[in-house]
Amino acid sequence: MQPQAWVEPEAGVPTVSAGDSRSVVLVEDLKRTQLVMYAGASGDFNPLHTDEVFCRTAGYPGVFAHGMLSMGMTGRVLTDWFGMARLLRYGVRFRAQVWPGDTLTATATVESVEQTQEGAIATVSVTTVNQDGVEVVSGTADVRLAD
Amino acid sequence: MTAARFPVEAGHIMMFARAIGDESPEFVAAPDIPATPLAPPTFVMSAAHFDPDYPLRPQPGEQWFGSGGGPGSAVAGSGALHAEQHFEYHRPVRAGDVLYPQSEPGRSWTKQGRTGELVFSETITRFLDAEGNPVVTARSVGVETRRPPGGPEGD
Numbered sequence: 001m002q003p004q005a006w007v008e009p010e011a012g013v014p015t016v017s018a019g020d021s022r023s024v025v026l027v028e029d030l031k032r033t034q035l036v037m038y039a040g041a042s043g044d045f046n047p048l049h050t051d052e053v054f055c056r057t058a059g060y061p062g063v064f065a066h067g068m069l070s071m072g073m074t075g076r077v078l079t080d081w082f083g084m085a086r087l088l089r090y091g092v093r094f095r096a097q098v099w100p101g102d103t104l105t106a107t108a109t110v111e112s113v114e115q116t117q118e119g120a121i122a123t124v125s126v127t128t129v130n131q132d133g134v135e136v137v138s139g140t141a142d143v144r145l146a147d
Numbered sequence: 148m149t150a151a152r153f154p155v156e157a158g159h160i161m162m163f164a165r166a167i168g169d170e171s172p173e174f175v176a177a178p179d180i181p182a183t184p185l186a187p188p189t190f191v192m193s194a195a196h197f198d199p200d201y202p203l204r205p206q207p208g209e210q211w212f213g214s215g216g217g218p219g220s221a222v223a224g225s226g227a228l229h230a231e232q233h234f235e236y237h238r239p240v241r242a243g244d245v246l247y248p249q250s251e252p253g254r255s256w257t258k259q260g261r262t263g264e265l266v267f268s269e270t271i272t273r274f275l276d277a278e279g280n281p282v283v284t285a286r287s288v289g290v291e292t293r294r295p296p297g298g299p300e301g302d
Contacts, residue, residue, distance in 0.1 A: 027168055034166065041159070041166040043195035046203045047213035057218035067229040068192050072167035075188035084173050084185045084239050091233030091286075 013147055014082055016122055021109040022081050026073040026128065028103045030065065035100070038069040065098035070137045074128045077106035082143045088121065092139030096130075103131040108141075119146025150197035150248050153274070157242035160184045163193055186240035189232075191274050191283050194248050230267060231288035237281045246274040246282055253286065264293040 027034070035049045044066055047054040052062050071092050078087060098104065106128040113122045121142050128137040157176070164174035164187055176182040195201045202222075205211040213219045240246070253269025267290045274283040 034168070037162075037166040041163040042193045043198075043201060044192070044203050045205060045213075047219060051213045051219065053214035054212075054219040057214075058221055068189055068232065069167065071232055072163075072187060072189040072192075073169070076167070076169045076171075079169070079171065079173065079188065084188065087188055087236050087239075089233070089235050090188050091231065093231045094229055 013145055014086075014143075016110045016113065016145070018110050018112050021107060022077060023105055023107040024077045024080060026076060026104040026106050030098065030100050030102045030104070032063060032100050035063055035065055035069065038066055038072070042066065042068060044068065061099075063100065065100075065102075067094040070094065070098050070104070070128060071139075073104060074106045074126055074137050074139075077108040077126060078124065078141050078143070081108060086144045087141060088144055089142040090126075090139065091141075092126070092137045094136070095138055096134050096136045098130065098136050102136075104128050104136065106137075111140075113145065119144065121145065149200065149250060150194045153191075153194040153197045153246040153248055155186060155190075155240055155242055155244040155246060157184050159193065159196075160186050160190060160242055163187060163190050184242045186242075188234060188236075190240060191234070191246070191248075191272075191285060194246070194272075194274070227289040227291045229287065230290040231286075233286040235284040237283065240274075240282060244282070245277060247277070249273045249275065260292060262292055266291050266293055 039045050039050050048058065048060065049063055049066050055062050074092065075090060078090065106126060108124050108126050111123045111125050113120055122145055124141045124143055126137070126139050126141060127135055129135050161175050161184070164170055167187060169187060173185050174187050176184050195204070212222045250270055250272040253271045255266065255268040258265045258267065267288055270287045272285040273281055274285070276282055
């Protein structure tokens with residue numbers, strides 16, 4: 001299964017209700033090169049993410065992904081669905097390390113839709129699992145539904 | 148994070164979007180369509196590039212702890228685990244914005260873990276615009292294990 005191509009979010013205000021859910025394959029067979037790309041773009045050059053020699057000396061089997069790479073990739077399930085401009089809050093806990101070779105799938109589920117003074121806001125849970133079904137990231141987001 | 152000034156550039160957003168595998172046209176404008184890209188949800192972390200003293204970037208003339216001829220060695224603080232990360236968006240970040248990050252320590256607490264005492268600490272970073280209006284508020288929670296020195300550390 002290849003990572004999915006981007007699909008334009010629906011025009012206008014998205015219509016969602018509690019229980020609606022979407023999944024996106026974020027990456028298949030994560031490559032070390034992507035960790036290097038993330039280090040370069042983010043500015044976090046911790047050798048734990050790019051330097052196998054260092055990692056083995058430090059007691060790790062090898063390099064592993066920045067937590068923020070996992071969170072960054074996971075954000076796609078929200079922005080593909082709702083668009084960046086509707087995102088009000090996005091927070092996660094890092095549950096498990098992500099390793100080269102991992103295939104990650106993110107799922108977003110609408111937990112509730114509340115009417116507020118600023119209009120309708122959806123609270124969405126997010127979870128990203130690896131190829132063994134182990135949760136690596138879990139969190140929530142609030143999304144503005146009104147224009 | 149103590150960048151005094153964080154200019155948000157379209158090329159930087161493009162590199163960041165590629166790195167997270169998300170080349171949505173929101174973030175990476177098609178070359179034939181003039182548009183102002185938005186920054187992906189976690190982009191403000193890359194303010195680290197604009198922090199002159201960021202410890203996780205090699206600096207000319209200074210010792211770097213990664214491998215070279217030798218295997219390198221962990222330094223204090225490089226091994227803190229990232230436990231949680233939260234963002235609040237007061238408005239979307241766009242190419243062309245100039246943000247002024249202000250960091251302060253938040254709460255800290257301890258928990259008993261399997262391999263020792265876990266020490267959690269929060270950092271709150273407010274990314275303000277030139278007028279002082281909040282654009283993004285970020286809350287990081289780091290965790291370190293208090294245990295005998297020499298053990299493995301991680302992010």
